[in-house]
Every structure is written in C-alpha cells, then in structure tokens.
Amino acid sequence: MHPALSVIMFTTLSGAGYGLAAMLGLGLLDPASWATKTAHVVALGLISAGLLSSTLHLGNPQRAWRAFSQWRSSWLSREGVLAILTFVPVLLNAINSIFIDIFIASTGLIAAMLSVATVYCTAMIYASLKSVDAWNTRLTPACYILFSLASGAVLASVFASFGAGSYPLLPLLGIFLLGAAWFAKWRWRSRLANGSSLSTPESATGLGHIGSVRLLERPHVNENYLTREMGFQVARKHAAKLATIAYLFGFWVPAALLLASALLFAEALAGSVLLTTLGLVALMAGIVTERWLFFAEAKHAVMNYYGG
Amino acid sequence: MTSLPQGAPPKKLGLVIDLDVCVGCHACVINCKEWNTGGYGAALSDQDPYGADVSGAWLNRIHTFEVVPDGGQLVGEAGDARIVHFPKSCLHCDDAPCVTVCPTGASYKRAEDGIVLVDEDKCIGCGLCAWSCPYGAREMDLAAGVMKKCTLCVDRIYNETFELVDRVPACVRTCPANARHFGDFNDPSSDVSQMVAERGGMDLMPEQGTRPVNKYLPPRPRSVLADAAKTIPSAENTDAANGFFAWLDGVLEKI
Numbered sequence A: 001m002h003p004a005l006s007v008i009m010f011t012t013l014s015g016a017g018y019g020l021a022a023m024l025g026l027g028l029l030d031p032a033s034w035a036t037k038t039a040h041v042v043a044l045g046l047i048s049a050g051l052l053s054s055t056l057h058l059g060n061p062q063r064a065w066r067a068f069s070q071w072r073s074s075w076l077s078r079e080g081v082l083a084i085l086t087f088v089p090v091l092l093n094a095i096n097s098i099f100i101d102i103f104i105a106s107t108g109l110i111a112a113m114l115s116v117a118t119v120y121c122t123a124m125i126y127a128s129l130k131s132v133d134a135w136n137t138r139l140t141p142a143c144y145i146l147f148s149l150a151s152g153a154v155l156a157s158v159f160a161s162f163g164a165g166s167y168p169l170l171p172l173l174g175i176f177l178l179g180a181a182w183f184a185k186w187r188w189r190s191r192l193a194n195g196s197s198l199s200t201p202e203s204a205t206g207l208g209h210i211g212s213v214r215l216l217e218r219p220h221v222n223e224n225y226l227t228r229e230m231g232f233q234v235a236r237k238h239a240a241k242l243a244t245i246a247y248l249f250g251f252w253v254p255a256a257l258l259l260a261s262a263l264l265f266a267e268a269l270a271g272s273v274l275l276t277t278l279g280l281v282a283l284m285a286g287i288v289t290e291r292w293l294f295f296a297e298a299k300h301a302v303m304n305y306y307g308g
Numbered sequence B: 001m002t003s004l005p006q007g008a009p010p011k012k013l014g015l016v017i018d019l020d021v022c023v024g025c026h027a028c029v030i031n032c033k034e035w036n037t038g039g040y041g042a043a044l045s046d047q048d049p050y051g052a053d054v055s056g057a058w059l060n061r062i063h064t065f066e067v068v069p070d071g072g073q074l075v076g077e078a079g080d081a082r083i084v085h086f087p088k089s090c091l092h093c094d095d096a097p098c099v100t101v102c103p104t105g106a107s108y109k110r111a112e113d114g115i116v117l118v119d120e121d122k123c124i125g126c127g128l129c130a131w132s133c134p135y136g137a138r139e140m141d142l143a144a145g146v147m148k149k150c151t152l153c154v155d156r157i158y159n160e161t162f163e164l165v166d167r168v169p170a171c172v173r174t175c176p177a178n179a180r181h182f183g184d185f186n187d188p189s190s191d192v193s194q195m196v197a198e199r200g201g202m203d204l205m206p207e208q209g210t211r212p213v214n215k216y217l218p219p220r221p222r223s224v225l226a227d228a229a230k231t232i233p234s235a236e237n238t239d240a241a242n243g244f245f246a247w248l249d250g251v252l253e254k255i
C-alpha cells in the first residue's frame, strides 16, 4: 500500500496527542504546574493537527462533515464521531488545569478512555480490511493503542522532567509501554513474515484448476490509480533495514535515554529535560519509520491481478 | 444507507463473463468509458491525456493471464499453456465491503436490484472503499475527487426511450465476441442463470467473503495441440495428388 505522508503524519501525531491526553486524563501531572498546562495545549494541538492533516488527502474535504453519519457500519465514521466526542472531556480537562488549577478525576478518566477508543477506531479502519492480509489482525489495534500510549507517556515524561510531577514514574512507565508496544509490533511482523496470502492469482482469476496463473499483460501500459495506491512495493532488504532503524530509534534509544534520565537526574534539571526530549525525538523518528513500513509492507489483494 | 439492504432483493442484476470467448479486444473497455463519461455522474477524467504519462479512471479493464498447467515451468512442458483474456468490472457483491466501510453513505447497494452505486454528491473522496474492494473495481476520479465504479449502466438498462436491444450495459452491447451477458440472477430461467448452471459459473476470490453477483464462465477444456498435428497431411505425402499434379509427381519421381 502507498505510504501517504498525510496519513503517516496523522496517525503518528494524533496517536501521540491521544496518548498524552490519556496520561493527563489519568491525573499523572500536577494540574497547577505551568508544564502541565503546556502539556494540555500540546495534546489539543497534536490531536487537531492530526485530524486536519487527515482531511488533506480527501478529494472533497468540504464535505468531510458527512463522514460522521455512518457510524453504524464504518470504522472511519466511528473514528470521526469519537474524535469529536473526545474533544469535549479533553478540552474540559485542559480548562480545569489551565484556568482553575484543578484535576477532576471523572472528566479525566472519560478523556483517557475516549482517547484510547478513538485510536482503536483508527486502527480498526485498517484491521477490518480483509483485502490487506498484513492489517487484518487484532494485533493491528493492539499496536496502534500501545504506540499511542507509549508516545503519550514519553511526551508526558518531557513535561514531568520540567517539573510537572510523577517523575521518575512517567519515564519508567514510558519504558514499560515502549516494551509492550514493540513486543506487539514484533508479533505483528512475525505474523506478516510467516503468513500466507488469503488470495492468490489462481483464486483471483478462478483459473487455478488449469494451472498456475501469471500476468501476461496489464490492462494499460502506464500506472493507474490502483497500482499507484495499492501497488507500492518495498524491497525486502530495504524493509529489513528500515525495521532495524525503527526498533533502534523507536525502542532502544528512547528507552536508554529515559532510563538514564530516571536514574541520573531528578526532575527540573537540565539533564532530565535534555535526555527525555532527545528520547521523544528519537521515538517520533522511530514511529514514523514504523508507520511507513506499516503501509509499504502491506500487500493488497488487487495486486493478484497486476502481477505484483 | 451505508448498511447493506436486508433480506433477499426481488432482482439480482449482474453480468456473466465468458472467459472461453473473450478475445481481449478491449471494445467493452472503450465503450464503457465512452458511455459513462457522458452518463451517470462526473465525467471520467484522464490525467495528462496527450502526454507520455497518460492515465485515467476506467470502470472496466482487461487483464491478460497465462496459465501454465501444473508440473510445467516452461510452456509446452506439461501440456499447453493458455492465454486467458480477463475482463474485470465491479461484481456488485452481495456482501460488499465497499458499502459498509463508506463513512458518508455515498456508497450504497440498491435494495430493488442489488446494483452497487456511489452517490457522488455525498462522496468525500477518502478512497477507503477502493481499499476495501479486493477486485480493484473502484477508481478515484482525480479531477472530480469522487469515487467511480461500474454502474451496471443503470442509465441504460431502465431507459425506456431505448429500443429493447439497447437496454443492456454498454459493455454487453458492444462485445463483438458475445463474451459478456447481462441479466437477473434471481430468475432461474434467465439466460445468465442458465449459463452459470450449465458452464459452472464461478465467483472470483470466494475466500474474501464478498459473495459477488457477477459470475465468470471458465474456459472450456482445450484440444491438445499435439493431437491435432496427426490430422494435418504431411508435405512429403503425394498420394492424394491427381490430374496435372499426379503427372508432375510421376515425372519428378523418374528424374
């Protein structure tokens, strides 16, 4: 599948935003601290930026409001509805902290739960597609939710290191969640590597009873919408290298930096701020790489008709 | 509207495509584009239409496959390979994933005849339905930003200003080999139902669970080329010559 930059940025940014909103919703940061207030603004900003970038690839974005109507059957519609619903408690949480220095547990918990539910809907858009073997598994939502929570915890660690509280609890929680996320991703990738395709050129053409089927001629000489959108292929050796980079920047580097920060520095020290911030930067690079591979490595059933 | 219609529809309209007969001439592809660019919804645009990198939205495409019999890597090693021309347009699936994934309700399946359509005024061009279709039957129109797909020529088949013979999809009407047939699969006496019963009409990718309405007729078993060779007279055999050629044969024998 074609790794569109807008979708990669959307899922990465809004994933981090919802993760941070969940951490804030759990009341892990001191509502009166300026760092926590900034964290609220950052969470809202990331969620909004993510949602806006997701409308960029639409053919007719002016009608995007219509996407809220089909929540009965469509995960994309459910995602839209939940994204708007989630805004309410997340915004209330932010107002409570920014203007009256308080945290209300009930609002917070609702915000945290809705944030996770929104990320679940995003993941289910992919996981529900039978036409893409790589995505059609429960591990897909597991990965999305864990990556969202992990990036939220790492993001919250940065604010904790500025003195918003729960330090070094948050960096340690971040390391734990990173481990869980990459474990799920490792399982997802092994399934991809060992799995066979649901459909084959033989089942796609119904000609398997005669013999093995291979494409002789495409319908047209040039690329078309389908081959551009679904025919993206990444060389196996490149994918393996990129996966190593993703593991390195997405797990080992941030985990090491967070651990060093937790062990060596107290909060509100230049050292802890520097280490957690570097960890966050590495993690974002790692997740963007992981997201790119999520698309690039997934093969669509239609390619059985295009010899790919 | 995005949910699939419940219960059995009164009619189940669709196509039968005969893989034994299709000669891969692309006539249906051209007539489909010709009819639909001026018919239902936005025109079917092409990008860079006169340039080297031309591409555009098509509702029907012909692929060509080579089928190598089991046990053979090379053509002729284990029987003869066959070339099969393979027309592909929307199969108007009964369990159409393209309908249920649509967030706006633009994509729908008609309760009265099972035709799967896109309401272009509602479509936001998110492309998710094209992702969900395992057959590649949906293509985005990049100029209009809306999803295009085979309409089963809904604007022809019910068109009472047409003569009866023209009230069939453009691709069916134009096929010079008669490889495409249109009809009601709910009616066991219809041409399409009978063809499916006689020739073993098949579903494409049944494992995807889409329950396609359109059926494909498999190519008939082929006579083996090597057997046919015996029936062709050898050039060395002059027994059948008569008249002038018999005389010439005799003269040449003597020299």
Ligand code: SF4
Pocket: B089, B090, B091, B092, B093, B096, B097, B098, B099, B116, B132, B133, B134, B135, B136, B137, B138, B149, B210, B212
């Ligand atoms: S062939 Fe594809 S576009 Fe047509 S109904 Fe089936 S899933 Fe939908």
Ligand code: SF4
Pocket: B101, B102, B103, B104, B105, B106, B107, B118, B122, B123, B124, B125, B126, B127, B128, B129, B130, B146, B147
């Ligand atoms: S591209 Fe249009 S028809 Fe397809 S899912 Fe999106 S809104 Fe629905």
Ligand code: SF4
Pocket: B031, B032, B033, B035, B036, B059, B060, B089, B090, B149, B150, B151, B152, B153, B169, B170, B171, B172
């Ligand atoms: S039925 Fe009409 S729209 Fe569908 S492939 Fe045939 S000509 Fe094209």
